[in-house]
Amino acid sequence: MTKPTGARAAAIPALAEVFREHGYAGASLALLGERAGLGKGSLYHAFPGGKAEMADAVLDSIGAWFEAEIYSALRDDPDPHAAIRRMLSETDAYFRSGRRVCLVGAFALSDGRDRFAERIAGYFAAWRDALAGALHRAGRAEAEILAEDAVLSIQGGLVLARALDDPDVFGRLLGRLERRLCAAP
Amino acid sequence: MTKPTGARAAAIPALAEVFREHGYAGASLALLGERAGLGKGSLYHAFPGGKAEMADAVLDSIGAWFEAEIYSALRDDPDPHAAIRRMLSETDAYFRSGRRVCLVGAFALSDGRDRFAERIAGYFAAWRDALAGALHRAGRAEAEILAEDAVLSIQGGLVLARALDDPDVFGRLLGRLERRLCAAP
DNA sequence: CCGACGCTGTACCGATCGGTACAGGTCCGC
DNA sequence: GCGGACCTGTACCGATCGGTACAGCGTCGG
Numbered sequence: 415m416t417k418p419t420g421a422r423a424a425a426i427p428a429l430a431e432v433f434r435e436h437g438y439a440g441a442s443l444a445l446l447g448e449r450a451g452l453g454k455g456s457l458y459h460a461f462p463g464g465k466a467e468m469a470d471a472v473l474d475s476i477g478a479w480f481e482a483e484i485y486s487a488l489r490d491d492p493d494p495h496a497a498i499r500r501m502l503s504e505t506d507a508y509f510r511s512g513r514r515v516c517l518v519g520a521f522a523l524s525d526g527r528d529r530f531a532e533r534i535a536g537y538f539a540a541w542r543d544a545l546a547g548a549l550h551r552a553g554r555a556e557a558e559i560l561a562e563d564a565v566l567s568i569q570g571g572l573v574l575a576r577a578l579d580d581p582d583v584f585g586r587l588l589g590r591l592e593r594r595l596c597a598a599p
Numbered sequence: 600m601t602k603p604t605g606a607r608a609a610a611i612p613a614l615a616e617v618f619r620e621h622g623y624a625g626a627s628l629a630l631l632g633e634r635a636g637l638g639k640g641s642l643y644h645a646f647p648g649g650k651a652e653m654a655d656a657v658l659d660s661i662g663a664w665f666e667a668e669i670y671s672a673l674r675d676d677p678d679p680h681a682a683i684r685r686m687l688s689e690t691d692a693y694f695r696s697g698r699r700v701c702l703v704g705a706f707a708l709s710d711g712r713d714r715f716a717e718r719i720a721g722y723f724a725a726w727r728d729a730l731a732g733a734l735h736r737a738g739r740a741e742a743e744i745l746a747e748d749a750v751l752s753i754q755g756g757l758v759l760a761r762a763l764d765d766p767d768v769f770g771r772l773l774g775r776l777e778r779r780l781c782a783a784p
Numbered sequence: 785c786c787g788a789c790g791c792t793g794t795a796c797c798g799a800t801c802g803g804t805a806c807a808g809g810t811c812c813g814c
Numbered sequence: 815g816c817g818g819a820c821c822t823g824t825a826c827c828g829a830t831c832g833g834t835a836c837a838g839c840g841t842c843g844g
Contacts, residue, residue: 437710439625440710519708522758524622524625525622537762559775566758566768569755573707573708
């Protein structure tokens with residue numbers, strides 16, 4: 415039932431979790447293989463490019479998920495406020511209400527920044543631009559500024575929630591964002 | 600002219616820079632020693648506890664700097680708005696207008712979170728609480744919420760500035776923060 | 785029934801990891 | 815001039831790193 419590349423796709427979520435928790439440098443092949451349930455042989459069969467290709471695949475997968483679940487609605491939904499609310503609730507679910515960290519943000523901060531710079535920049539730029547478009551369609555002034563501030567706040571919320579070990583920080587932020595982003599024009 | 604522990608103190612800024620750029624796991628002893636201008640022997644003489652003690656010392660040094668330059672003024676300055684403005688300009692300088700990353704935030708996101716959890720939490724909690732006190736003294740309602748949002752935004756601003764390789768993101772954020780934090784009560 | 789192919793475990797590679805041991809050097813009070 | 819405390823470079827440790835090679839395996843089409 416699985417395509418030839420099925421093992422690859424199946425392994426990606428586990429690999430993502432390891433990169434998320436340990437960073438690029440900290441994610442060892444031993445750990446990656448163990449958590450993916452794959453021996454080193456299988457791992458290198460599915461990802462001939464090694465660790466870098468695994469990280470590439472994980473970033474691709476994350477980018478595709480956000481594109482499909484969040485950005486596209488922000489761009490195309492005729493009701494921009496609905497798209498924004500959907501963004502907030504999907505974001506809440508994706509980051510497990512602040513208990514989970516943003517892999518792209520973590521990569522941006524430390525190791526792997528240079529290696530994956532374009533992909534990282536693209537991820538955030540797409541988010542900011544899609545959100546700015548929705549805000550613009552909703553008739554808000556300074557949509558770009560508002561969007562930049564929202565994207566940045568989400569990242570900061572994840573950092574602070576993790577640092578204080580208090581997921582509510584993230585929940586409170588999302589509440590504030592809904593008020594800020596869905597206010598009357 | 601240097602105290603017995605002079606080499607230790609002198610090495611800390613260089614060590615901090617390496618941890619900042621490579622994370623805890625990514626900062627190797629070879630790199631640490633090279634950048635500090637110290638051989639392995641000297642490094643372990645100054646920091647018998649090894650890498651963990653180096654990171655401890657770096658975190659202590661950062662905490663002390665923020666306490667002296669920012670938190671204490673937020674707590675004690677009779678003019679809370681002046682203290683807040685000072686916080687913003689010192690923050691701008693410290694993070695080189697967004698070109699530099701927050702080591703504590705980076706540690707919080709990936710490796711070293713568990714190892715340094717209390718210290719990381721303390722750093723952010725002190726910032727948030729000191730700022731909330733200043734806002735309260737300035738007569739602002741919901742000072743705690745405002746403070747939490749500001750601290751989180753600064754972290755997010757650093758993440759996004761780094762991710763987009765665009766320091767202006769951080770500068771724009773600081774401008775917004777000044778307006779938000781120093782608005783009329 | 786068989787060879788080809790896709791997949792997997794395992795052994796192994798050189799490099800590097802964090803950390804230790806220690807021989808010598810430097811510099812001080814005496 | 816001397817002894818000793820402090821400091822430092824270097825050799826070395828076992829473990830693990832990312833990555834490779836390959837033999838064995840089951841599963842197919844023919």
